[in-house]
Amino acid sequence: MKTAGALLTLLLITVIPGMAGNEADADRGKLIALENAWNQAQMTKDVSGVEQLLAPMFIYTDYDGVVQDKKQFLDDLKDPAYRATSMINADAQVFPYHNAAVVVGTYHTKGTYKGKAFEHRGRFTDTWMYQDGKWVCVASHISLIKG
Structure with missing residues (x-):
C-alpha cells in the first residue's frame, strides 16, 4: 500500500507541473495572439473588436501621460x-499570475494624425485578467523610447 501511495505521489509530482506548464504555454500563445489582434483591430478602426478585448474598468496611460478610461480610449x-x-509588437514576454498576466x-507604429506623418517606437505593458472564460485587458x- 505504501508503494502504491508513493507511486501515486511521484506520478502527481511529475505530471501536474507538466500540465500546468502546457496550460501556461497555451495562455502565453493566446495572449500574444490577442495583442496582435488588438493591433489589427486598431489599424482597421474595428471599435467593437477592440472593445471585446477590454475589461469594463479598463484604464489606459498614453506615452504623454494622458489617462483614459475604456470609453475615452474607444472614442x-x-x-x-x-x-x-503599421502597428508591430516585438520582444513580447508574458508573465502569468494565476488568473492574470502581464505582457x-x-x-x-507608423501613420498620420491630422495629415502629418508620425512614427513611434516604444515599450508597452498590458495587464490581462481571465474573467468569465476569456482574457480581457484591464490596464495598458x-x-x-528616445533615440
Whole structure:
C-alpha cells in the first residue's frame, strides 16, 4: 500500500507541473495572439473588436501621460484624424499570475494624425485578467523610447 501511495505521489509530482506548464504555454500563445489582434483591430478602426478585448474598468496611460478610461480610449479610436498604417509588437514576454498576466514588449507604429506623418517606437505593458472564460485587458501603458 505504501508503494502504491508513493507511486501515486511521484506520478502527481511529475505530471501536474507538466500540465500546468502546457496550460501556461497555451495562455502565453493566446495572449500574444490577442495583442496582435488588438493591433489589427486598431489599424482597421474595428471599435467593437477592440472593445471585446477590454475589461469594463479598463484604464489606459498614453506615452504623454494622458489617462483614459475604456470609453475615452474607444472614442479616440474613432477619430478620423488618426490613421495607423503599421502597428508591430516585438520582444513580447508574458508573465502569468494565476488568473492574470502581464505582457511587456516593444512596439513600432507608423501613420498620420491630422495629415502629418508620425512614427513611434516604444515599450508597452498590458495587464490581462481571465474573467468569465476569456482574457480581457484591464490596464495598458505605453512609453516612448528616445533615440
